[in-house]
């Protein structure tokens with residue numbers, strides 16, 4: 001149960017798992033005292049002494065006190081000489097904000113944020129801490145929500161201009177978290193196309209460290225989250241703190257360690273390409289940040305994030321539904337298809353039990369390669385002479401659902417749309433537009449562009465019997481300028497773009513609640529909590545090589561549960577790595593997410609087709625557990641040759657265990673793996689071997705697994721409790 005206890009200027013937010021404690025110092029500056037495992041009470045003296053502050057609370061205007069106070073929301077320009085979370089420029093050009101607490105409110109539930117994705121849930125309480133800078137008339141509300149079932153806090157900030165002069169926000173992070181030491185390793189996820197979310201762990205050092213994006217999207221190169229783990233923290237044991245942003249645009253995630261060895265964590269919109277004019281009476285909302293705490297290792301931390309995603313972020317009828325097993329034609333045909341070819345692929349897919357056929361890129365305009373037609377979202381009748389509806393009707397008649405690929409945020413210079421509206425592309429007047437993948441980005445900060453994009457997608461959803469949309473986004477921002485924004489607001493473009501995109505998505509998911517949306521960005525370039533609020537699954541990576549996927553899915557699972565990860569079996573040699581892996585291995589790895597195929601099944605041998613049939617059957621039987629069970633990482637591909645994980649149904653009656661080895665080694669013993677998450681009092685039978693073990697044995701001794709012969713060998717076991 002969440003409670004917010006307020007006494008003597010001490011605001012103690014807590015549930016059964018964690019406490020978050022704020023202390024309003026004399027003069028009204030909110031100090032951060034504690035975030036961690038639940039405590040019954042806290043005497044501020046110890047923590048104030050740690051920061052060398054007077055323990056009688058009479059600190060103001062103590063010499064330089066602001067500079068070593070642990071702040072809730074520090075601002076730049078006054079007595080705190082460190083980097084702050086907030087920078088405000090006044091009419092006279094000076095930059096300072098002195099926010100003091102004016103009051104607080106406790107509300108039941110979790111308020112939404114206008115125009116932005118946000119967590120939700122009734123089993124929550126929210127503290128709204130009101131602050132004001134009297135001199136410049138800036139009001140701020142710091143929002144802190146605790147859900148009963150999450151060991152964490154969700155935070156965001158509202159800024160309001162209550163003066164009669166313009167204010168300019170130059171920086172407004174979502175989160176500042178002060179920690180009274182720096183004995184942590186920092187873990188971040190960085191990567192590249194087809195190599196998303198590689199996990200890096202290194203000790204915190206004095207100074208600033210972290211990750212960021214200026215690409216207009218979360219990006220392939222860095223994820224908008226960070227994790228702090230004690231040096232001794234493992235998967236199962238030790239303290240870890242994780243913070244993730246519910247946003248999909250430019251971000252910054254950083255930790256600053258000061259000379260006193262204290263750490264200040266920031267997470268929010270990257271201010272390098274951000275600014276916001278706040279006219280008198282206007283309000284600005286930051287995106288929200290989810291911060292979780294675990295004293296049971298990185299595994300415990302991920303369990304909290306997974307719960308947030310499952311219970312408080314993903315919406316709609318697919319949130320907890322069995323996701324359809326799909327077949328996507330991209331790697332089967334690329335741009336070279338016609339109706340007949342597609343139907344042949346779909347027919348075999350239907351025959352093996354696939355449930356959804358997805359037509360990827362190349363069905364519109366005159367798109368025979370990636371050099372044209374984005375923006376011209378009408379059917380290419382050279383490839384589909386009978387139109388889209390004719391195709392979807394035939395696919396539906398096979399008993400399959402039908403899905404369609406869009407890349408609605410883009411415009412090709414070679415398109416009818418660009419001829420009509422070159423000013424709709426993000427551009428800087430007078431400069432040659434820089435292309436990536438031979439395309440430009442539409443200026444979604446504009447309402448006319450938002451409406452066009454909405455209608456392009458909506459018209460197909462209304463008329464063509466579309467059950468699923470793959471929403472792609474394949475290039476980053478460059479030449480960042482908008483034809484409509486005035487000079488002093490050009491820095492607002494990246495955030496306005498996100499607000500525009502969220503507006504379109506919100507409208508679409510509400511208008512078409514029966515359509516399943518999957519987010520994609522050159523693979524997993526926008527895998528974040530923001531997109532997940534609109535689209536319940538994300539294409540994890542264009543890299544479908546089973547061994548690479550072990551790594552990518554392993555680290556993606558730090559925050560995201562299996563139901564969020566699109567995960568397919570593709571052809572060999574693999575199109576990204578050239579590697580040949582057994583079809584069983586490809587299936588075992590892909591099963592740990594939203595399962596599907598990315599190849600022409602007609603090219604497989606009769607034996608492989610039979611394996612596919614069995615995979616599809618098995619996934620249908622186990623999908624509730626595979627998607628919505630508790631996911632535990634067991635062996636890390638970052639630490640060795642083997643990857644293992646297990647997904648356990650909520651009632652612990654069923655589990656699916658997977659072990660995959662990268663390279664075969666002779667002369668090695670079978671692998672002994674300790675399983676997790678099972679009921680120690682139950683006895684489990686492994687259906688594939690017929691052997692039975694007690695849950696306690698499986699978790700304490702482990703189980704010895706002999707892998708098949710050869711590289712990329714894998715086993716996947718179904719465990720059923722007796």
Ligand code: GLA
Pocket residue numbers: 330360361370405472474520521522523539542
């Ligand atoms: C991106 C996606 C792929 C595919 C192509 C189509 O790269 O990640 O899955 O849809 O675009 O052009």
